[in-house]
Amino acid sequence: MSRDKIVLLLWLNFFGISFGRTDEIFLRHSTTRYDLIEVSMAIWSGFLPRLMECSSKCSQEPNCLSLVYDKFYASCHLFNVIYESDDNGDINYWVLETRSTRWGPKSCTDISKCSGITRDGEFWIYPPAANGKRTKIYCHNMSTEPSHFVTLKNNNSFIIHDETNFLFAYVLNNKCKSSFNPPLKMVEFSKVKVQIEDMLINRTDLTFTTTTGSYKFAYGGTADCNGEDIINTCHHFGKAIINTRGTGLIVDPTLAFGATGFRAKTYGLLRSVDGAEISYGCAGFCGYCGPSRSVRLEHTREFISVAEAKAIVCQY
Numbered sequence: 015m016s017r018d019k020i021v022l023l024l025w026l027n028f029f030g031i032s033f034g035r036t037d038e039i040f041l042r043h044s045t046t047r048y049d050l051i052e053v054s055m056a057i058w059s060g061f062l063p064r065l066m067e068c069s070s071k072c073s074q075e076p077n078c079l080s081l082v083y084d085k086f087y088a089s090c091h092l093f094n095v096i097y098e099s100d101d102n103g104d105i106n107y108w109v110l111e112t113r114s115t116r117w118g119p120k121s122c123t124d125i126s127k128c129s130g131i132t133r134d135g136e137f138w139i140y141p142p143a144a145n146g147k148r149t150k151i152y153c154h155n156m157s158t159e160p161s162h163f164v165t166l167k168n169n170n171s172f173i174i175h176d177e178t179n180f181l182f183a184y185v186l187n188n189k190c191k192s193s194f195n196p197p198l199k200m201v202e203f204s205k206v207k208v209q210i211e212d213m214l215i216n217r218t219d220l221t222f223t224t225t226t227g228s229y230k231f232a233y234g235g236t237a238d239c240n241g242e243d244i245i246n247t248c249h250h251f252g253k254a255i256i257n258t259r260g261t262g263l264i265v266d267p268t269l270a271f272g273a274t275g276f277r278a279k280t281y282g283l284l285r286s287v288d289g290a291e292i293s294y295g296c297a298g299f300c301g302y303c304g305p306s307r308s309v310r311l312e313h314t315r316e317f318i319s320v321a322e323a324k325a326i327v328c329q330y
């Protein structure tokens with residue numbers, strides 16, 4: 015047995031039947047930091063003289079997925095989630111290995127199958143496409159066909175200034191081509207659908223949106239018909255606002271936004287340093303603007319409290 019691995023083969027009959035479980039768990043040593051975990055959210059905390067007692071406690075507790083053991087204070091904390099590790103962290107952290115008989119769910123389907131939960135809600139899952147990182151996902155249609163959404167905490171809106179605002183009186187020197195017929199078409203997303211296999215956003219799913227007017231709305235996309243790109247002084251109304259702050263996720267920071275249409279262009283792209291907030295405008299005659307490729311969600315170091323979603327532990 016290697017020094018940095020605790021292999022726990024905890025068979026019932028070894029300790030007597032009073033524990034009532036036969037979990038076989040394997041823990042991998044890692045390190046983390048106090049700002050990456052929440053000791054207050056431990057499912058069990060106490061003093062135990064040795065690491066071995068703390069890991070035994072974990073194996074008896076069916077919802078234990080990771081533990082912190084401090085040798086100096088002999089303190090043991092068990093968690094029903096897996097926090098982020100840091101190779102250079104100052105806390106010893108043990109995390110359940112995949113060959114154990116229990117595991118953290120990889121999808122809403124896992125949760126539905128292993129817990130029997132039929133009510134939709136926020137859950138912690140560990141998608142392989144996100145390197146198994148703790149991800150807060152809204153599981154939708156749990157009683158039928160579970161699907162995955164990310165709940166947005168801020169304004170994600172896409173304003174469309176399309177052909178319905180088009181002026182037909184074409185005046186060569188007048189570059190502002192449109193009229194303005196309010197209200198402009200708009201879609202606001204409160205949740206966005208994500209394909210859990212690859213963390214790509216399904217941009218056209220409008221399940222959790224409010225819309226003004228009808229249009230082929232898509233997350234991240236906008237349009238404007240008020241004239242030739244930005245060489246003129248026309249006001250452009252088409253605008254996209256993406257804001258994933260508070261989700262622990264951002265859209266791929268290398269994602270670019272492009273335009274198609276006559277003399278179309280995106281302009282004024284703003285992206286916050288942490289990548290959580292992106293906005294840009296669209297221009298053209300007409301211009302149709304949007305992400306230049308599929309939109310993938312990635313994890314950031316933004317800390318999201320375990321209290322924000324339900325932790326489920328699956329068992330074989």
Ligand SMILES: *[C@@H]1O[C@H](CO)[C@@H](O)[C@H](O)[C@H]1NC(C)=O
Nearest residue numbers: 154155156157158159160221
């Ligand atoms: C998912 O739930 C919605 C209601 O929120 C329902 O209209 C839809 O039919 C469901 N889809 C499936 C596949 O169950």
Ligand SMILES: *[C@@H]1O[C@H](CO)[C@@H](O)[C@H](O)[C@H]1NC(C)=O
Nearest residue numbers: 169170171172173200202255
């Ligand atoms: C979101 O932003 C858009 C554009 O600025 C605005 O029209 C809309 O009212 C905002 N929605 C909310 C809920 O604040």
Ligand SMILES: *[C@@H]1O[C@H](CO)[C@@H](O)[C@H](O)[C@H]1NC(C)=O
Nearest residue numbers: 207209216217218219220221
């Ligand atoms: C995206 O969502 C829409 C609407 O729910 C659906 O029709 C479409 O099949 C989905 N696309 C993918 C690639 O799953």
